[in-house]
Amino acid sequence: MTTQGQDVRELYQTYCANCHGARLEGGLGGNLVDDTWKHGADDDSLTRVIREGVVDAGMPAFGATLDEAQVRGLVVYLREMGARAAAAQTEFSRPTPETVTTSEVQRFRLEVVTDRLEIPWSLAFLPDGRLLVTERAGRLRVITDDRLEPGPITGTPKVWAQSQGGLMAVAVHPENATNGWIYLAFSDPGSGGSAMTAIVRGRIREGRWVDQEDVFRIPAPYYKRGGVHFGCRMVLHDGYLFFTHGERGAATDAQDLSRPNGKVHRVHDDGRVPADNPFAGRRDAFATIWTYGNRNPQGLALEPATGTLWETEHGPRGGDELNVIEHGRNYGWPVITYGMNYNGTPITGETVREGMEQPVVHWTPSIAVGDIAFYLGDAFPSWKGNLFVTALAAEELRRLVITDGRVTHQEVVFKGIGRIRSVVTGPDGALYIGLEGPGRVVRLVPAE
Ligand code: HEC
Incomplete structure (x- = not known):
C-alpha cells in the first residue's frame, strides 16, 4: 500500500514553511497550530483551502502540485502538530492513590x-x-x-x-x-x-x-x-x-x-x-x-x-476509529482512511466512498x-x-x-x-x- 512519496514533514518544509514558518508558527501566512481557523476548522475546510487556495489573500492553490493523498497527509500533519501544541498548553489530571x-x-x-x-x-x-x-x-x-x-x-x-x-x-x-x-x-x-x-x-x-x-x-x-x-x-x-x-x-x-x-x-x-x-x-x-x-x-x-x-x-498514523458495527458492512480499510503511513508517506486521499462506512469519530492524530x-x-x-x-x-x-x-x-x-x-x-x-x-x-x- 505504501505509495512512493515524500515524508509529510519534507512536503510541508518544501511547500508551506516559507509562508507558515518552519514550526507552523506563522509568517506571511497564519499560525497553523493555534487552533484558530479563518476558513473552517474541520478536515474538509483545511483540505479545500490547501487544494483551492485563498488566492486573493495570498494562499496559493496546491491542487495541481500535490495529489489528494499528499493533501490528506498534510491535514494529518497539521492535526498532529496542533495536538502537540495544545498538549503543551494543557494540564491533564494524573491521579495518584493519595489525591x-x-x-x-x-x-x-x-x-x-x-x-x-x-x-x-x-x-x-x-x-x-x-x-x-x-x-x-x-x-x-x-x-x-x-x-x-x-x-x-x-x-x-x-x-x-x-x-x-x-x-x-x-x-x-x-x-x-x-x-x-x-x-x-x-x-x-x-x-x-x-x-x-x-x-x-x-x-x-x-x-x-x-x-x-x-x-x-x-x-x-x-x-x-x-x-x-x-x-x-x-x-x-x-x-x-x-x-x-x-x-x-x-x-x-x-x-x-x-x-x-x-x-x-x-x-x-x-x-x-x-x-x-x-x-x-x-x-x-x-x-x-x-x-x-x-x-x-x-x-x-x-x-x-x-x-x-x-x-x-x-x-495507521492518524485515523483511529470508533465505529458502529452492523451486519455485513464494509468499514473501508485500506481503501478509505483518515490516516497516512507511519513514515509520513501518504496512503490515499480518499476518506469517503459510497458503500463504505464512516467512523462515528476518528482520532487524528x-x-x-x-x-x-x-x-x-x-x-x-x-x-x-x-x-x-x-x-x-x-x-x-x-x-x-x-x-x-x-x-x-x-x-x-x-x-x-x-x-x-x-x-x-x-x-x-x-x-x-x-x-x-x-x-x-x-x-x-x-x-x-
Ligand atoms: C505564498 C505564501 C503561502 C504558502 C506557500 C502557503 N500558504 Fe497557506 N496561507 C497563506 C496565507 C496568506 C493564508 C491566509 C489566507 C487568508 O487570510 O484568508 C493562508 C492560509 C492557509 C490556511 C487556512 C488557515 C485558516 O485560518 O483557515 C491553511 C490550512 C493553509 N494556509 C495551509 C497551507 C499549507 C498546508 C501550505 C503548503 C502546502 C500552505 N498553506 C502554503 C499563505 C501561504
Whole structure:
C-alpha cells in the first residue's frame, strides 16, 4: 500500500514553511497550530483551502502540485502538530492513590488493586466477584478480594507471545454461573514462525483450565508470519460471540472476504456458524464474517440501552476509529482512511466512498485506541451510560457521551500514568483499568 512519496514533514518544509514558518508558527501566512481557523476548522475546510487556495489573500492553490493523498497527509500533519501544541498548553489530571481527582462531572480516587503484573491485556469479572486478568505473555491470572493469586491458571493454551501477539482477551459467558464457560482469545502458534488469532472456551477448576473446546480456529494455510494486528476483543450476547480479528499487517486482506483477517466475526457461543450471517453460504467467503474492512480492532462493547455494537480500531498514523458495527458492512480499510503511513508517506486521499462506512469519530492524530466499556455501575451516577475509551500511546482514559448513536462530548479523564489497554465496570460500581509500566490493575472509586 505504501505509495512512493515524500515524508509529510519534507512536503510541508518544501511547500508551506516559507509562508507558515518552519514550526507552523506563522509568517506571511497564519499560525497553523493555534487552533484558530479563518476558513473552517474541520478536515474538509483545511483540505479545500490547501487544494483551492485563498488566492486573493495570498494562499496559493496546491491542487495541481500535490495529489489528494499528499493533501490528506498534510491535514494529518497539521492535526498532529496542533495536538502537540495544545498538549503543551494543557494540564491533564494524573491521579495518584493519595489525591482526589476532580473531573468534569465526578470526583474520584484511584486505588491500586495490584502492581505485580507484566502486560495486562484484558479484564473480566466472574459472577462470584473474582477478577480475571490476561497477561500478554500467556498467563491467565485471578484476583480474589483485591489479592492477586500467586500463580497463573495452569493448562491454558500455548500462545505465540512475540511482538503484538500473545494471550489477548478474556470474556465470561453471561450464564457463567450455571455453565462455567470462559473464553480466551490468543495468537495461536502455527508452523514456520506463523501465528493467527484463535479462540477457545473452557472452565476453571481448582486453579486449572479444563474442558477446553475450540470456538474459532482457522485452517493452517491462512496463518501468517509477522507480529502485528491480531485483534482481538470479544462480546458475548444473546447466544452469540462477536469478536475482532486484525488484518495481520496485510492491509488488502481486509477487503478480501476469502480471508479471515481484517474483520469482525460472529459465531454461536459454541463456535457454530449462524445461518443468517451476511456471507454464510457463499463459497468465496468466510462464513463467520460479520463485517470487513477493519484494520486492527482493539475494543468491542455492546451498548446496553440500544443493543448497538461499538468497536474501536487502530488507524495507521492518524485515523483511529470508533465505529458502529452492523451486519455485513464494509468499514473501508485500506481503501478509505483518515490516516497516512507511519513514515509520513501518504496512503490515499480518499476518506469517503459510497458503500463504505464512516467512523462515528476518528482520532487524528492517533491516540492508539484500546479497549472500550460502557459504564454500567451506580457508584458514579453522572457517568452512567457513558463510553470509556482507553489509549495506549496517548496514555489516556476518555469519557464519551453518546446520544442517539453520535458522540456529543469527549473528556480526557486522565492522562500520562501509563499505557491503558483495558477497562471494565466492576460489580461494586468502580471502574477497573489495566495499565502498563508497571503492569497494574487500578480502580476509580467515588470521592466526596
Ligand atoms: C505564498 C505564501 C503561502 C504558502 C506557500 C502557503 N500558504 Fe497557506 N496561507 C497563506 C496565507 C496568506 C493564508 C491566509 C489566507 C487568508 O487570510 O484568508 C493562508 C492560509 C492557509 C490556511 C487556512 C488557515 C485558516 O485560518 O483557515 C491553511 C490550512 C493553509 N494556509 C495551509 C497551507 C499549507 C498546508 C501550505 C503548503 C502546502 C500552505 N498553506 C502554503 C499563505 C501561504
